[in-house]
Structure formats: C-alpha cells, structure tokens
Amino acid sequence: MIRKLFIANRGEIALRVIRTARAMGIETVLGASEADASSLPAKLADHVAIVGPGPSSQGYLSIERVVDAAVRSGCDAVHPGYGFLSENAGFARAVAAAGIRFVGPDIATLEGMGDKLAARALAVEAGLPVLPGGEAATRADVHARATETGYPLLLKAVAGGGGKGMRRVDRPEDLDAALDMAQAEAQAAFGNGAVYVERFVARGRHVEVQLLGDGTNAIHLGTRDCSIQRRFQKLVEEAPAPAMPLASREGIEQAAVRLARHLGYRGAGTAEFLVDAEDFSFYFLELNARIQVEHPVTEAITGVDLVEQQLLVAMGKPLSLTQAMVRPNGHAIEVRINAEDPDADFRPSPGRATRAAWPAGEGVRVDTHIGLGGEVPPFYDSLMGKLIVHGATREQAVERLRKALDSLHIEGLPTTAPLHRRIVLDPRFVAGGVDTGFLTGLAQ
Template structure:
C-alpha cells in the first residue's frame, strides 16, 4: 500500500521531524494538538490539524479513540506515533489497524511482547541474550544493594529509583509506581541489581519481512536522573569483539519477535568485566535517532514508512557508517537545583551555524526543535527545548564543534542546561570516554554547570547591562538627547542600578556617567563602546563585547547579557515593591507550576528538617517539598489535586525557638 496522508499522534519536535520527511516524500500531513499546543510550530507545519480538547496528556495525546477519530476526520490513511505517549501501546496499534489505517510501527504483538520489561527479559533469556537477574521487594536483601526499581511499561527515567537502603525499598517502590502510572498509565515496577559502573549502549535495528538490518550502536551513558543528556554514535572505546557481539544479540532479540520497523535494543555494558546485559527493547523511534542517521547517511523515518508500506529489504538503501555524531538535549531546567524543570516563554532562541533542521545533510550542526522565540514551555509536557546534533569526521572534532556552537547559543526567557552541556562536552571524562551512567549524578553541578566566566561574569555583565539601559533611556528621551549617558553637573556619588540575579539575589551596579563611563565597583575596567544593544569593555587589557537583549516595561526590564564569559540573566529591581507580593518567613513556595499530588502534614504538626510535607507533579516528574528546618506547620494552603502556579505559598513552617537567631 502507498501512504498518501499521515497523522502524527504526537507533538513538538518529533511531530515536526516526521512532517519533514513526509514533505520530502510527498505525503500530506495531519497534526493533533491539545489546547495548550494550539499555537505551537508543529501545528503550523502540518497541512491539517485537529484539536484534542484539554491540556493534560491523559485527556489529549493519550486518548487513542480521539486520535483515530481525528485521522478519520482529516482523511488520513496512516498514523505515526512518534515516541512517548501511545508509541508503545499495543492496544492503540491494534485499534489503528482495526480502523483500516496503516500503522507506522511494529506489529501489536511485538509491542506487547517487548512492552513489559519483566516479560521481555524472560523472552530474551530464552533467545540467548544476556539478562540481569530479577529481585522482588520480599526477596531483596542487604547483600543485593544497591538495587534499581524500574517501571515495566516506560522509560526516560520516570518510575525509576536507585535504592541503597533496604528499609527505603517499599517507599521507593510506591513512589515509582505513582510516577509510572502517571507517565505511562501502568504502575507496574520491578527490581533488579544495580551496576554502578555500567555504560548504556544501545543498538539500532530495522526489521523487514526479509530480515533484520543492524545500523550500529549508540552510547547514551551521560545521564541525569536516568534520563539521557548526551548521545553519540558509534560508541567510543568499545572493543571490536564486544561491538560485534552486541550487534548479534540485538539482531537475535529482534528476530525472536519477528520485529518489523525501526527499534532499539538497549544494553547495560559492564566496563570492568567487558560484559553486557539486555535492558529493554524500545519498539519505536528513539529520541537520539539523529546520530545514527548522521553516521549511516539514512532517514530512519523514511525507512519506517517504507517498511509500513511493505517494501522489501532490497528496496532499502543503507550505507556504511562514517565519521562520528553527537547529540545533546537542551532542556528548560536548573541543573543546580536538582534539574528542576522550568516553564515560561522563550524570548530569544538562536543556535549559530545550523546547516540543517530535522534532516542531516552533511558535516555541521543539525537542529531538531519543537519551539522557537515567542513559544512557551509549559508544565503539561516534557521540558526539552531542542536536540542539537553534530556530525564530523572524528569524535574529537564533533565534541569541539558542538561545544563551541552551544557556547555561542542564545536561549533567553528561562533557565536552561546550556552551560552544563558545554562543560560536559569539554570535560576530560567525556573527552576520554570514561563516563558511566552514574557519573553525572555524583558530580558537583555548581562547578560542572557554571558559566565559563565564573564569578566575574555577573558583575561585568551587570555593568554592561546598566550602561545599555542608560543608553536606551537617553535615546528614547524626547529632549536633550545629546547629553552624555548619566551626565551630572555636580558628581557627589555614582549612579546605581539594581538587578536581581538567579533566585532573587541583588546585584547593585554603581557607575559614573558622562563622556567617560566608568565603574565604581570594578577596577581596571574601561568602556570602549556603549550602545543600547552592545557594550564593549576592556578589562586588564583584554577587550570583550557584551550583547545586551532587553525585554519588558521600563523600570522592570528583563536583561539578558551574552559575552564570552557566558549568559547572565538579570531582572531590574523595581523601586517600589507591592506589599501583597511579600511572603512570611518559613513559607514553602511552589518551585514551578504543577499539581499537588500528596500532602503529608497538617496544621499544628511538629516536623523535622528535611521531612517531606508535600509532593508536586510537573512535566511528568514528582518533586518533594520538604521542611527547611525543624518547626511547626502553622499554615497549609495546598490540597491534593490543586493546580498551583510557581511561587504559590504551599505551607508555612515556623521554626523551633532554639533554631531562631538571637
């Protein structure tokens, strides 16, 4: 059969990625979207779009009946599931087929057999693929620690917990079950031994009616909270014999279930013992598929469509691997705060040197993004902003080029992991390929995630921002525009501009105006050039340009400063503060918009420092709100099921008298 109009049962970056291939193949496209996504780029990319009323995944993208109804309404003859949501839902795949539509994915039976990590491990063991032994909450002992609690039906780190103390196992299992049920609709979890020095290596396969093709492997060992941060192909430092065995095991895994389409067999590689173990098979396209596309010169989405249309192995063109490709996931998150997801509107989005989007066309940077400037990162879905991919002839060249590109990237409006990614790509552990899946969790993120300029970045960027704001005010003045910036007839004291940095820390900038702008705080700093958008400073003989981007109303501006020292985000402190915005001491604030899923305290309770009081859920992850110190809960404004905005007062803990300062 030939596909003529395809609906993507997904959103964001992956929907745009599939649409791009469809345009190249001459296939019409249909998007489905929630209310929150109505204005997003993927909806505009499609030839037609159908609304799924609501916002939460459970009422929109996880409603298979609504998706199929949308396909019928738009006249689509095929459905591509993307990844996440319904992509590995065997019942949905069968519903698509029963509706007379072409399912761009493996057979429902293959999805079902690999959908349960518990059952798939038994299947793989029978096929001769190495697996890790399984434990239960009742059989696990102290000698088995640490162990890994893992969701049977999902991935991406959701529903996954490392447990190092036996008395915490039951509680962690319960938390993992809740996360898994929320993210995948299935709260089943299992327990297995945890290999602390392992690497995550996965093999890309493509199954057809004529046989299975192996398209190399990827290393995805750099992870945070069991979610991948950096992915690359081929896996560096892998012995040739081990690489060959991995490919053979992946092929055996796919053939054991007569797999059709693109899939990934994931393994945990024990470096110390040079042994690998089956983890799971993802019966869908992976987030990191672009690195395989770059190395093999293929379009995996086009190959998926070709298999769905019934083409034989002889019709598929797959070249030999060349060069090296690396992908990073650019997230709206704060690494220093436990990778706390961020929400808000992206005010600027510039990635320099991009040579292609969604399709690799050769050496250089590829960008796969679901958002752009003016788009919002909400709380209902994943916080990924973009995938940035590079292909180069060598791994060293790829690392350097990708790090340099990200260092010059400009992503404003919310916090991101940009600086962390730059530092990771330049870190000796990554450069020497000695990373494992736990390395990042044990690293000092205040150092690893810091801007390249260190402590000097904020004061110099603040000075540049103050000068640029003064220049903007001078140029906007209706009269006396020729008077130099900040000029005073009699100088008795410096000008002062106060900014808020980070979580509200004040940065007071003192400077003298006139024809020669100078800093009252910084020694050996000379202003070479000043304008509303660019300030050039010379510090101890070294000249640097500070690009200043301003948004917001006068007197309350948000200022983003970009320079070789890194990105510094500032907010101008208002001269007058609304008393209603002030909160009492001991107030526990919602760190991000989301919903309250559990309340573990009541007014009057005496609590200990670090005791869990509430649990919030945002972007499909759960976050515990704990007591900042020992004391008494004197206010409790939150209730289970309540939707709250960032900064909402959830509870107030009054400290014990012996904790109070004299």
C-alpha cells in the same frame, strides 16, 4: 502507498516526521492539543486536527480522541512519534480497527516489549544475557527478590520507560520507601504500578543498538552511547559508542539483531543494554519499539533517514538496505536542550523563549520546534530541541559541539545549555567512555 499521514505527537519529533513525509510526497495532518494549536509543527503541517485540551490525559494520551481525529481527517496511516501512545498496543489495535495503518511494529511485538518482564523473557529466548532479578508481584516478593539479587539494586516499572518508576536502593532499610515511590510514579505515568527488581551495576554504561526490520529480515545501524543521564533520563547521546573494544561492540550489535529476528520485528526499534565499564560484559535492558529521541546521531553517521525507513516498511516494502550497505562514517554527538534548571535538581521551567538563536555551520544539525517567542507548555516533556554535531573523528565532533554550544543563546527561561558547556569541557567526557555516574562528579 501512504497518501495522508496523521502525526499523533508534538514538538520536534512532529516537525521531524512532517519534513520526511513532505519529501516523500505524503500529505500530513498534525494531531495537536489546544495548547499546541499555534506551534511551529502546526504551522508547517498541511492540516491540523485538535485532539483535546492541554493536559496529555485529555488529548495526546486519549486513544479514542486521537483515533477519532485520524478517522475524521481521512488519514490512511498514523505515525506515533515517541512517548505518549507510541508503544501502546491498545492504541495500535484501535488504529488497525479503524482501518488505518500504524507506523510501527505489529501488536504482538508492542505487547511483548511494552511489558519489561515479558521483554526479558523474550530476550532470554533469543539467547541474550540479562541482569539478575525478576518479577516481584507483592511487597513480600520484592523483599525476597531483593535478598536474592543483592544490593545495590534497582526497582523498575514493568510498564516503564523514560526513567519513570525507577528507584535505586542501596540498603534493605530503604526498600519499602523506595518501593512506595516507584509504584506511585509508575501508576501516575503508565496507569500500572507494578515493578520488578534488577541488580544495579555500579559502573554501568548505557549502550543501545539501532535496528531496522521488515518482519522477515533485520539489520543494525550501529551503536549509541547514552550514559550521561539525570534521574535515569538521557541528556547526551553519541554514535558509535566510544572507548569500547570492537569485539564488545560487535557482540552487542549481533545480540540485538538476534532479538529482532526472533521477534520478526517491523520498522525502527532500539535494543538497549547495560555494559559493565570494568570488563565490557553486557546485559539486555529493553527494546524500544519506536523511533528514539537520539535517532539523529545514527542518521548522521549512516546517512539513513530512519523516518523514511519507518514509512516504507509501513507501506509493506522490504528493507532496501542490507547489512553490508551500512557503513558508518565518523562520529556524532547529540545534546538535549531542555527547559529545566540543572541547579535546582533539573526542575522543569515552562515558559516563553524571548530569544532563541540556534547554531549552524558545517557538521551541525538542530532539531527544534522552538523559535523566538516559542512556548514551552507546562503539560509536556521539557525538551526544546536537540543539537547534533558530526565530525570525521570524535575529537572533531567534540570541538564542533563546544563551538556550537558557545553560539547557542536561549533567553526567557532556564535551560540545560550551561550544563552541556560544562560537560563538553570535562576531561572525562573528552576522553570518552563515561559511565552513568558521570554527572555526580561533574565540576560546577
């Protein structure tokens, strides 16, 4: 059993883990930066251990400081949440070396999935389709691979995630400048400036599959559509993926399970695919070896607590679910409320929320760490909270989302809420099945 859990994260995901751990009778220690020492998660955790000052590089991203704090706190397990060190094989190795359990996949899986080129190769081994492209170690290699792949194309960080280190290139004359920017961003975000080339699909949909595995068995919990994005970062997610033929949806789900079983995957993970909106052909993109920001929409339609499943697998227990037991019910949609200004190219807007009135009601869930007077520090991701709605049908879920957004009021700093109010009224969104270019044509 896990007796005392160290949470190596912050914000709404830290609060989310605390909630499930408490329900399971597990004592919690929040590893918080000095900037988060008075945050809501810090107030609700059983204990707080300071891991460093505000900047991530000196706290949440410092393997030595985080592991030392977990050891000093007497914890027997570490939950990494998402982002920060959640997919860092070196962190998982250091946790294990300290005699503490890492709540996540084994080190070999983290190493394989953390390198996007290695992940492509493993997917091919498992029989999954991938987009044309591949490794490009030097500038000359990038040009050669680009000529072979054709335009438009994407430059993608080998160690990437969260849309960082990615650049679309439409013409050969733009390649060098885009390469410089992609490498610089990748180096700053991941400490690794390597990139690779991949064909860009003009009308692509971002569809992913939630996976659970215990190292021997693996199942899926259905699809999610995450196609509404800015700068390759998700804004809206829904489950199941709408306006998709059943055969295509089942094909993606089966492909994801094949990969999980090929890896001997342990814990919660998400296989991400690009779906061509024209013919519904699909291609493997990556496997996120952690819990996702958008996990609540899957919980809403399945009734499965994914954090609980993570903790049970970390305790060495076999999956308590079979594929036949997973019976999705209805439709769920999540919108991310970020402290950003959509009218200024989504510029982050840290500060204090002078008012924070979150919606409630039937079929409405809010995951947030921001209340009245809540602070959005300048050091971290701008996510303030997630508004999730669930309905018997997608139509009901869309209507509940519209009403919930109308009753959401945050003051003191710009947020993405006004943008979401425009999205939910757009006829293309109401119809379902939009592609990743949706925001470009969104009416002001």
